[in-house]
Amino acid sequence: MTNAILTGLMLGGMYALIAMGLTLQYGVARIMNLSYGEFLIAAAFASHWLFTGWAISPFVGLALVVPLAFVLNFAIYKLLLTPLVRRAPNRDALEVDSILATFGLTFIIQGSMLALFGGAYYSYSFLAFPVQFLGETVAANRLAALGITILLGLALYAALTRTRAGTAVRAVAVDPFAAQLVAINVPQASALTFALGGALVAAAGVLVSTFLTFSASSGVVFTMKALIVVVMGGVGNMLGCLVAGLALGLSEALVASYVDPGLTLAVNFALFLAVLLVKPAGLFGRATR
Amino acid sequence: MTARVAGFGAAALTALALLALVPRLGNAYYLALAISLLQYTVLATAWGMFSGPTRYVSLATTAFFGVGAYTVAVLGEILPWPLVLLIAAALGAIVAGIVGLSTLRLSGVYFVIFTFGLTELIRQLVVWFEVNKSRVLGRYVFVDITQADIYWQLLALTAAVFLLGWLIARSRLGFALRVIGEDETVAKHCGINTTFAKVALFTISATVMTLVGAIMAPRWTYIEPSIAFNSMISFQVLIMALLGGAHRLWGPVLGAVPLTLLFELLSARFPNTFTIILGCIFLLIVYMLPRGVAGLLEKLSTTAGGKTRQRATA
Numbered sequence: 001m002t003n004a005i006l007t008g009l010m011l012g013g014m015y016a017l018i019a020m021g022l023t024l025q026y027g028v029a030r031i032m033n034l035s036y037g038e039f040l041i042a043a044a045f046a047s048h049w050l051f052t053g054w055a056i057s058p059f060v061g062l063a064l065v066v067p068l069a070f071v072l073n074f075a076i077y078k079l080l081l082t083p084l085v086r087r088a089p090n091r092d093a094l095e096v097d098s099i100l101a102t103f104g105l106t107f108i109i110q111g112s113m114l115a116l117f118g119g120a121y122y123s124y125s126f127l128a129f130p131v132q133f134l135g136e137t138v139a140a141n142r143l144a145a146l147g148i149t150i151l152l153g154l155a156l157y158a159a160l161t162r163t164r165a166g167t168a169v170r171a172v173a174v175d176p177f178a179a180q181l182v183a184i185n186v187p188q189a190s191a192l193t194f195a196l197g198g199a200l201v202a203a204a205g206v207l208v209s210t211f212l213t214f215s216a217s218s219g220v221v222f223t224m225k226a227l228i229v230v231v232m233g234g235v236g237n238m239l240g241c242l243v244a245g246l247a248l249g250l251s252e253a254l255v256a257s258y259v260d261p262g263l264t265l266a267v268n269f270a271l272f273l274a275v276l277l278v279k280p281a282g283l284f285g286r287a288t289r
Numbered sequence: 290m291t292a293r294v295a296g297f298g299a300a301a302l303t304a305l306a307l308l309a310l311v312p313r314l315g316n317a318y319y320l321a322l323a324i325s326l327l328q329y330t331v332l333a334t335a336w337g338m339f340s341g342p343t344r345y346v347s348l349a350t351t352a353f354f355g356v357g358a359y360t361v362a363v364l365g366e367i368l369p370w371p372l373v374l375l376i377a378a379a380l381g382a383i384v385a386g387i388v389g390l391s392t393l394r395l396s397g398v399y400f401v402i403f404t405f406g407l408t409e410l411i412r413q414l415v416v417w418f419e420v421n422k423s424r425v426l427g428r429y430v431f432v433d434i435t436q437a438d439i440y441w442q443l444l445a446l447t448a449a450v451f452l453l454g455w456l457i458a459r460s461r462l463g464f465a466l467r468v469i470g471e472d473e474t475v476a477k478h479c480g481i482n483t484t485f486a487k488v489a490l491f492t493i494s495a496t497v498m499t500l501v502g503a504i505m506a507p508r509w510t511y512i513e514p515s516i517a518f519n520s521m522i523s524f525q526v527l528i529m530a531l532l533g534g535a536h537r538l539w540g541p542v543l544g545a546v547p548l549t550l551l552f553e554l555l556s557a558r559f560p561n562t563f564t565i566i567l568g569c570i571f572l573l574i575v576y577m578l579p580r581g582v583a584g585l586l587e588k589l590s591t592t593a594g595g596k597t598r599q600r601a602t603a
Contacts (some may be wrong), residue, residue: 032398032401033589034405056559080572083576085334087579092344092397095345095397095398096344096397097575097579099401100346100527100571100575101572101575103348103524103527103571104568104569104572104575105568106568107524107564107565107567107568107571108562108564108565108568108569109568109574111562111563111564111565111567111568112565114561114564115561115562115565162362172475196565204594213571215321220409220520221409223404223405224402224406224409227402227405227406228402228406231398231402260417260421262413262416262417262421263413263414263417264413264419265406265409265410265413266410266413266414266417268406269403269410272403273391273392273403276392276399280399
């Protein structure tokens, strides 16, 4: 039982990390990014390549991959998504357009990765030894990833609540129109937040690659889990993201160990629907309208 | 007006009669191509029937297609063919009803997310059931259905879909959906039961997709969940409907026909980079033709009409 709960918490921490970037992209930049998981897998491949080709530890790899992802996502927002933001008459229209555009992007990225790496599953052995933690045996790489996740989460939370830029970002999340009235450069803040979200998902990709096997076509599953966590927790809410991620991880681990590992996705969706039917704005979301 | 409708009807019937003769050409390649064309025409039109007026993007075409195909894989040999089709349609309608009732009451984004995952969810459930309960993964489909039979069934379904779409557009339901598409809050205030209207149309559209899957199933002799639930179909149907313009009943055809031919060509020439090309075409459409070919044609005809009117006044 403790083992299942511990596995669930670690899994949940990973989901929370994966979803943090998306909650920024969707909550602040208002881009419903369906190609989100593909960026995660791309970062995982980058980490794999750095580790096996150049013997660079994934922790050092983070320092290379994350800034690159930031720049890349900034460029994507400026080049691909800004025209859609300009074109959209209201938020709903932007949502539909961004869903469509990023859905197309999904296939471009996935196709590129399939062409480069093929359909095989990849993994590498990094910190793959057992350690004792809270009386249970767990893999060191999972524990290290969890540690970094917690650090990243705390840093992000502090940045959003304690700094001036973070406050501006939260203001845009609440009301992009009113934010302009208090001299916040909304397009700039949106672009930077979108890029920050992209950097976070790249970090998640690098960390995930240390303990999970992945293939060019496994991005969709990550997109889905991130979407579920974001919506369940309440869009744009960091704490909700954490709680929803942990809830998802725990339920998955419990179902996998006591019911059937083949039913994890069904549990995800059941939980998702159950939360939404009770609280349509998510666990920590404020009801709009 | 009635004369125009009668003219359209006559033209449609003639076209239908001519199209029904295609299997008589005796060319297996053209028949296969015609089947693909009809398949995507029906799927894209059914997609547009729901997503066009309501502007709810559904990514679950494959889920329903797969339910139909897999029903045939399980029941095809046991029961007579019309009964199998009926059961497939009923299953599709039930799944759509459940999904619709649980997500269409919420905002559009939740619906998109749910349909995004629905294919994967149903596939996982089917695999779980097959592995644990029935202990067969992958089934052979041996039914006495020829390619020509598939073609005629699809043609009949195409005709039915267009007739249905035309009837819905003229009904109260169609009008209600257009209002919802323009502004859902207004629709609610007009006394429209928005949830019922959306769920009803989603169910109709999904049932048609399920039937396509069931009719197409005999084309494969071997079906396993990964073949039946191939997410590429959702994607291709979405592109076609968008290129054609989903806000008109006849729009998706304008996208389905050229893109089916193009995909046929591309997947043969560039099998490895096909997905990338597909993504690029899709982005081009989203950016260049947001209202599709149908929207472009309408714009051209209105500007042309405007010019003649200007000339007349001048």
